[in-house]
Amino acid sequence: MSNELENRLKGLVPAARRSVLTEDVYERIKSLIMNGDLEPGARVNIYAVARLLDVSQTPVREVLSALESEGLLTKEPLRGYSVAPQLRPDQIADLYQLRLLLEPWAAARAAERVTAEARERVRAELASVPQAPQGTRYEEYHGLAEHDARFHDLIAELSGSEALRESLRRTHGHLHLFRIGYAGRRTGDPTLAEHARVVEAIAAGEAEAASEAMRAHLAAARDRFLEISP
Structure with missing residues (x-):
């Protein structure tokens, strides 16, 4: 996730409470993907997402893994996560x-x-x-x-x-x-x-x-x- 994209998304996602549950983080990230705010192919950096939502990296890691299992994210060695392409x-x-x-x-x-x-x-x-x-x-x-x-x-x-x-x-x-x-x-x-x-x-x-x-x-x-x- 580039700094430019991160700055743009800050206006779309309110900061999460520090006591936020993993489910809340899941819905916030999922909404960015489903709404197209994170476009297919966009890199999803764990550290950038944690800063964006104002949470620790632990729930973000769990959520990105869950979204990968649902097919909304893909993960490549040494590159990390990115938004999965739309179905052809x-x-x-x-x-x-x-x-x-x-x-x-x-x-x-x-x-x-x-x-x-x-x-x-x-x-x-x-x-x-x-x-x-x-x-x-x-x-x-x-x-x-x-x-x-x-x-x-x-x-x-x-x-x-x-x-x-x-x-x-x-x-x-x-x-x-x-x-x-x-x-x-x-x-x-x-x-x-x-x-x-x-x-x-x-x-x-x-x-x-x-x-x-x-x-x-x-x-x-x-x-x-x-x-x-x-």
Whole structure:
């Protein structure tokens, strides 16, 4: 992180309290990446970040490691951390091809196995975001991003396949897609409407309808992201 960039970011990030938790540091750094204030390829220096947030280096090291595991940062020997590049159109298409193979099956299986508790859980998850965010900054849409991750993970869990659930967790595509999707526009309304159709089918125990609703959702999401991808 250059001195020029560090000075520019000081106006965007309020100084953290000295008693700040690692979670606070995590959200502050993550917001810089998701909002594009730290652009793809930008170096992220541990010492500069610690100065910027007015915290010790220890929580910064932990957070940068966590963000690397999420795919938002990359780490090179002797160079340290830098912001990961955005997904290319071919990478988006490849990611969704995998998801289209796995998640419609998971939705159908969840419908076949549905219980009263499962109905309550999927409906509660859908209700956790009653409306789409109106802004395009991470601070405004992160609730939707977290809901989206929880929603797809929950359906994978309800399918009963831990292998499938773990496969989806390892794709590292989720946050990159939201970096693209909220770059100056909003895609939350269609996302929530599509989620509602998946929930309705699963709650009704209709496996074929659940599979088709998930397939339609993923195909629509893929097309939205491909349309606006850099």
